[in-house]
Amino acid sequence: MTAAAPSPTIPRTSRLGLGVGMDLPWGERIGFTPTPGGGDVTPRVRAFLRRHQEHYGYSFFAFQPRNRARLRAADYVPAYDRLYDAMPSDRPRxxxxxxLNMGTPEAYDRRPVADFTNELHARYGFSWVVEDLGIWSLRGRPLPYPLPPVMTERGLERATANAREARELLRPDLHVEFPGFTEGGSFVLGDLDAFDYFRRLADDADVRVTLDVGHLLSYQWLRGRTGSAMYDGLDALPLERCRELHLSGCQIVRGKFRDLHHGVLLDEQIDLTRHLLARCPNLLGVTYEDPVYDEGGALTPKSRPNYERLRTLVAQWAAEGTGEAA
Structure with missing residues (x-):
């Protein structure tokens, strides 16, 4: 199988519009499946791409290990080639x-991960690499949900060095994503303000950033900033460095914010996205992350209303960037 065509170059002033992000674990109905030829996306994923791919100006998928063996790009390329064969070749990916585990307080050798990523980039031409600023593993053991970095001055110093190192090791651009603070799904060590922490890290590590709207709201809910107060403090974020917004399915359960990735967007996520679109001057696009769909590729009924609201909002923003809105 030949390599997929490289991702097109993106002008810095581009507005790519709506993108899709997919978590594709091995052995799940929405994911990759092992095959004698080295793996493939499942029929459900193919059905979704056939039905919806024209909605999206770009895409990403999240790395999921197929086993605990040593990282080798050759073990993943057959499946990744088949994924990209099912997608338009003229759009950024x-x-x-x-x-990368950029939030960890432990010493961590990122070179094997960076080498693996750079080898994939040489084949697929990734426009950027993104990862949450989280603690993804401790002592070599992956965590079920990434924890926020340690919110102290020492933790900030370590996380900044980690992000700078990752940026220097990777050939494609690195986007560092604001971490999640889901109450009940993670816990927080330290008491620094997360928005100021993230801005200081982005400036000192000189990295571009991704703002996950659900992650921002999870922190606001943790701080008791609900309703109109959900906009408080956002100006402390590195908004001028933001290149991408993420939205994944979230839910408020008994007053607590849950980042469930179940496809259903909250009204608050749409409202906050509208607020941020006007305040992130260098934004490339807005990603609908982890859609949930049936065997025919159709989005679940509960997810459709706010998904369509998001599509309309982002299409208007993208058109304004090209002067077509009028």
Whole structure:
């Protein structure tokens, strides 16, 4: 199988519009499946791409290990080639890593992960690599949900050095994603303000950033900033460095914010996205992350209303960037 065509170059002033991000674990109905030829996307994923791919100006998928063997790009390329064969070749594509572990307070050798990522980039031409600023593993053991970095001055110093190192090791651009603070799904060590922490890290490590709207809201809910207060403090974020927004399915359960990735967007996520679109001057696009769909590729009924609201909002923003809105 030949390599997929490289991702097109993106002008810095581009507005790519709506993108899709997919978590594709091995052995799940929405994911990759092992085959004698080295793996493939499942029929459900193919059905979704056939039905919806014209909605999206770019895409990414998140790395999921197929086993605990040593990282080898050759073990993943057959499946990744088949994924990209099922998608338009003329649109930018990115890669969501889960192994850079930039939030960890421990010493961590990122070179094997960076080498693996760079080898994939040489084949697929990723426009950027993104990963949450989280603690993804401790002492070599992956965590079920990435924890926020340690919110102290020492933790900030370590996380900044980690992000700078990852940026220097990777050939494609690195986007560092604001971490999640889901109450009940993670816990927080330290008391620094997360928005100021993230801005200081982005400036000192000189990295571009991704703002996950659900992650921002998870922090606001943790701080008791609900309703109109959900906009408080956002100006402390590195908004001028933001290149991408993420939205994944979230839910408020008994007053607590849950980042469930179940496809259903909250009204608050749409409202906050509208607020951020006007305040992130260098934004490339807005990603609908982890859609949930049936065997025919149709989005679940509960997810459709706010998905369509998001599509309309982002299409208007993208048109304004090209002067077509009028």
């Amino acid at each position: 990115a890669f969501h890593q889960t192994l």
